[in-house]
Amino acid sequence: MNDHTDTHILDYIAVGVGPANMSLAALAHPIDGLRSLHLERRESFSWHPGLLLPGATLQVSPLKDLVTLVDPTSPFSFLSFLAAHGRLYRFLAAQFPAVLRAEFNQYLQWVAGQLPALVFGAEVREVDFHSGAFRVRTAHDESAARHLVLGTGPTPNVPVQFREHLGKTVFHSGEFLPRLPDVTGLRVAVVGGGQSGAEVVRHLATAPAAPATITWISRRPSFQPMDDSPFANDLYTPDYVRRFHALPADEKARLLELQTLTSDGVDLPILRDIHQLSYRADFLDGTPGRLRFLPDTDVTALDGTDGDWKLTLDGRGGDTPAVVGADIVVMCTGYGYRIPDFMAPLLPRLDRTDQLLDVQEDFSVAWDGPDGHRIYLQNGARHAWGVADPNLSLLAWRSAVILNSILGETRYPV
Numbered sequence: 088m089n090d091h092t093d094t095h096i097l098d099y100i101a102v103g104v105g106p107a108n109m110s111l112a113a114l115a116h117p118i119d120g121l122r123s124l125h126l127e128r129r130e131s132f133s134w135h136p137g138l139l140l141p142g143a144t145l146q147v148s149p150l151k152d153l154v155t156l157v158d159p160t161s162p163f164s165f166l167s168f169l170a171a172h173g174r175l176y177r178f179l180a181a182q183f184p185a186v187l188r189a190e191f192n193q194y195l196q197w198v199a200g201q202l203p204a205l206v207f208g209a210e211v212r213e214v215d216f217h218s219g220a221f222r223v224r225t226a227h228d229e230s231a232a233r234h235l236v237l238g239t240g241p242t243p244n245v246p247v248q249f250r251e252h253l254g255k256t257v258f259h260s261g262e263f264l265p266r267l268p269d270v271t272g273l274r275v276a277v278v279g280g281g282q283s284g285a286e287v288v289r290h291l292a293t294a295p296a297a298p299a300t301i302t303w304i305s306r307r308p309s310f311q312p313m314d315d316s317p318f319a320n321d322l323y324t325p326d327y328v329r330r331f332h333a334l335p336a337d338e339k340a341r342l343l344e345l346q347t348l349t350s351d352g353v354d355l356p357i358l359r360d361i362h363q364l365s366y367r368a369d370f371l372d373g374t375p376g377r378l379r380f381l382p383d384t385d386v387t388a389l390d391g392t393d394g395d396w397k398l399t400l401d402g403r404g405g406d407t408p409a410v411v412g413a414d415i416v417v418m419c420t421g422y423g424y425r426i427p428d429f430m431a432p433l434l435p436r437l438d439r440t441d442q443l444l445d446v447q448e449d450f451s452v453a454w455d456g457p458d459g460h461r462i463y464l465q466n467g468a469r470h471a472w473g474v475a476d477p478n479l480s481l482l483a484w485r486s487a488v489i490l491n492s493i494l495g496e497t498r499y500p501v
């Protein structure tokens with residue numbers, strides 16, 4: 088093991104290189120003398136590759152990139168990326184209603200290639216604190232730092248009734264593209280009525296190798312659009328989230344429930360596409376019932392064997408069947424935050440209220456370690472910061488808050 092911990096204590100180590108910690112690296116890059124390491128387990132950067140479907144688009148403005156809303160002059164902005172690739176005029180002329188996720192992924196890869204603090208192929212196995220520093224261990228190395236930044240991203244939610252069947256024909260949407268077999272003529276059930284569910288349904292319904300049936304099941308009372316209106320967008324601003332952070336916990340929980348559709352609803356154009364695809368199947372293509380919609384329905388059990396599944400349904404709508412058969416089950420059941428396993432040695436030292444981490448105004452988690460050593464949490468505190476926390480909207484701002492806290496000065500205005 089290559090141990091350089093005692094002679095070389097960095098300012099911070101960030102774990103995970105998704106957009107959150109990459110934003111931090113991009114804003115940290117121009118700061119002279121700030122020494123950091125960003126460790127990522129993947130061999131190279133890729134943004135949710137399992138759902139990088141050809142027509143998928145960004146759900147926010149591309150100005151909500153890694154840096155612009157904090158430093159519009161940064162060389163790591165989406166506009167700089169377009170300029171560097173000679174695409175500015177073509178991009179404007181093309182008039183995309185929203186930026187393609189494939190292009191935003193290219194942008195993120197382009198930034199990743201310019202930041203020397205990022206290290207790929209470095210899975211963090213354990214983090215502990217002793218001798219005045221965080222000790223971060225990967226398979227090959229151990230490094231030490233004054234502060235730690237967790238940016239390991241969301242974990243797929245797999246409801247308990249599906250867990251024992253996970254495999255070739257039952258999988259989470261995060262693995263959709265690598266797992267998807269030839270579905271020609273098969274029955275596919277898509278569980279979950281949010282954005283991922285809608286993207287998967289539209290993709291399957293337009294695929295050249297088409298399934299015989301697609302059944303879309305959702306707990307929500309209908310397949311609901313995202314609220315992208317101006318007042319909903321106000322919830323995704325620093326001013327609002329600061330106010331939210333100061334509210335009592337029960338009020339936060341109430342608002343989170345009420346505000347769900349500002350982040351977890353479906354892009355309206357996709358709902359339109361799906362509705363029109365269903366119309367065509369029923370009335371023009373001679374395949375009536377090929378798309379079937381079961382809102383207001385819970386899947387209470389999954390039984391059967393590989394490729395011949397029975398989903399037991401509890402539907403509140405009048406015509407929901409008790410059981411639906413499927414060859415393939417795609418769970419579009421979203422994501423949640425889980426404290427990563429590598430934090431086990433520090434887990435008992437983190438402060439919580441009702442099992443939820445106490446995350447402070449500078450995004451550090453309250454813990455019983457010495458002053459001057461903080462554990463910052465990116466994208467893991469929806470309960471504390473509101474619906475914007477897992478979203479791209481406040482990426483640059485949150486990174487700036489964290490950097491200012493690490494530096495002990497206002498390097499970036501927030």
Ligand SMILES: Cc1cc2nc3c(=O)[nH]c(=O)nc-3n(C[C@H](O)[C@H](O)[C@H](O)COP(=O)(O)OP(=O)(O)OC[C@H]3O[C@@H](n4cnc5c(N)ncnc54)[C@H](O)[C@@H]3O)c2cc1C
Nearest residue numbers: 103104105106107127128145146210211239240466478479
């Ligand atoms: C398909 C999809 C589309 C989305 N589209 C949008 C959108 O359009 N607009 C929007 O606002 N939000 C969107 N989101 C929500 C959110 O912006 C993204 O999930 C975003 O990628 C979160 O960034 P992150 O850096 O927190 O986590 P991630 O992107 O998940 O990155 C975390 C990284 O940590 C790494 N990691 C985990 N454990 C370790 C370890 N032990 N050691 C080293 N590395 C580790 C992982 O490999 C991963 O690369 C989308 C989410 C999904 C799933």
